Amino acid sequence: MEATVTKNATEGKTWGGGNEPLKASYGKLMMWFFILSDALTFSGFLAAYGFSRFRFVDSWPIADEVFNHFPFLHGVDAPMYYVAFMTFILIFSSVTMVLAVDAGHHMKKGKVTFYLFLTIVGGLIFVGSQAWEWKNFIQGEYGAVTTNGGNILQFVDQEGERVALSDIALFQASERAQHTRNKGLWFTEEASLPTYTLDEVKAGFLANNSLLIRTQSLNENGEKTILSREESKQKLEREAFGIVEGANLKHNEYGVPLFADFFFFITGFHGFHVFSGVILNIIIFFNVIMGTYERRGSYEMVEKVGLYWHFVDLVWVFIFTFFYLV
Amino acid sequence: MANSTTHQHKSNTKRIWNVFIILSVVTIFEVFLGIIRPEFLTDTHILSMKLLNWIFIILTLYKAYYIAWAFMHLEGESKGLRRAVVWTAIFLISFLMFILLTEGNYIHGVFNTNNIAWDF
Numbered sequence A: 001m002e003a004t005v006t007k008n009a010t011e012g013k014t015w016g017g018g019n020e021p022l023k024a025s026y027g028k029l030m031m032w033f034f035i036l037s038d039a040l041t042f043s044g045f046l047a048a049y050g051f052s053r054f055r056f057v058d059s060w061p062i063a064d065e066v067f068n069h070f071p072f073l074h075g076v077d078a079p080m081y082y083v084a085f086m087t088f089i090l091i092f093s094s095v096t097m098v099l100a101v102d103a104g105h106h107m108k109k110g111k112v113t114f115y116l117f118l119t120i121v122g123g124l125i126f127v128g129s130q131a132w133e134w135k136n137f138i139q140g141e142y143g144a145v146t147t148n149g150g151n152i153l154q155f156v157d158q159e160g161e162r163v164a165l166s167d168i169a170l171f172q173a174s175e176r177a178q179h180t181r182n183k184g185l186w187f188t189e190e191a192s193l194p195t196y197t198l199d200e201v202k203a204g205f206l207a208n209n210s211l212l213i214r215t216q217s218l219n220e221n222g223e224k225t226i227l228s229r230e231e232s233k234q235k236l237e238r239e240a241f242g243i244v245e246g247a248n249l250k251h252n253e254y255g256v257p258l259f260a261d262f263f264f265f266i267t268g269f270h271g272f273h274v275f276s277g278v279i280l281n282i283i284i285f286f287n288v289i290m291g292t293y294e295r296r297g298s299y300e301m302v303e304k305v306g307l308y309w310h311f312v313d314l315v316w317v318f319i320f321t322f323f324y325l326v
Numbered sequence B: 001m002a003n004s005t006t007h008q009h010k011s012n013t014k015r016i017w018n019v020f021i022i023l024s025v026v027t028i029f030e031v032f033l034g035i036i037r038p039e040f041l042t043d044t045h046i047l048s049m050k051l052l053n054w055i056f057i058i059l060t061l062y063k064a065y066y067i068a069w070a071f072m073h074l075e076g077e078s079k080g081l082r083r084a085v086v087w088t089a090i091f092l093i094s095f096l097m098f099i100l101l102t103e104g105n106y107i108h109g110v111f112n113t114n115n116i117a118w119d120f
Helices: A026-055 A081-105 A109-139 A198-207 A229-239 A257-290 A292-296 A300-325 B013-036 B039-043 B051-071 B079-113
Strands: A144-147 A152-156 A212-218 A224-226 A240-244
Touching: A026 A257, A026 A300, A026 B079, A081 A109, A081 A300, A081 B013, A081 B051, A109 A257, A109 A300, A144 A229, A152 A229, A198 A229, A198 A240, A212 A229, A229 A240, A257 A292, A257 A300, A292 A300, A300 B013, A300 B051, B013 B051, B039 B051
Parallel strands: none
Antiparallel strands: A144 A152, A144 A240, A152 A212, A212 A224
């Protein structure tokens, strides 16, 4: 009890201890310390992201084209709807959290339990949604060709609509198999091979006159540059190096590799925060049910965990802006 | 009770729901702008950034203010605590942003105008 609830036993004596110059308990102050340092960590990440974005300002992927999936709407271009939904879930779980804190001030155990439960459910929906976003991002949709210089070449038709590698590639017999430990030297292996070989894509591209190449560089209107048919052929012949489907930390089909790196790192770090927030919420949820805080005479623990939970929401507001909107 | 001396615990459920409505409306507005991207906002540049992006950033700070003040209850804390938290973050973050964005822009210039080849 003494650990969380300080009592002013030495009132009137400035240096006698037990003094609260900021009129907040020890636990709450420490939570603010942590939140401030964590906020600086996140801004370090976001600043690094901004640095890379300014360095690749004329070739950064367009978020609306990357994050355009919505559950049960296959092949429908739905930019940002799903992230907007995720944002709502998180804001709403913040609201239920603050309602739980409010109910705690009035020592209403039932209400605290109910609102905490809603907060936990909201947190779980958010983490699940993020996992789904990651799955779509890692899987990719269209596939692309990488160049010697590490750039990405995407394929479009005459109208500028993206065309998937699976619609382009012409099957060619190939002897190339994935090298696994049981097929050659036992101590070497390689990553799984792309579905199509570069030669298949090249042959398919030459056979279909309506196909064009879209490079990653942005024109004056902020759109990706589309090459003419002649330029496209030359580019593919001269610079094509390999196939990339989806995204990992080394390369991705959307453009600059750093785009995926920062996406994984920042949303991953945030998702980890949400996850630990859910764990903390579950712990205090059971404490509330068992009546720990009722006996302690104070629901301040709910308030402290609530601070952390709102902070997670606060960070998401910034990630939402800088990854999906700007 | 721990803080019975510092806060009056009157219920502010109404304020909470008001803030929720504000945050929701702002988010919907942001998403709406992000989807239609009106041309007069993307073509106007202020301080070498699109007006649309300025709007997004300002609205984000607006939302951050409400989350910190209403949900994290900074409005009810003592002045000292509030300033220690808010000003520390604002000064350090603006400094970091300024340095890194300027340098990112500089490196972009070096790679694009000087004789350094990186795309073979």
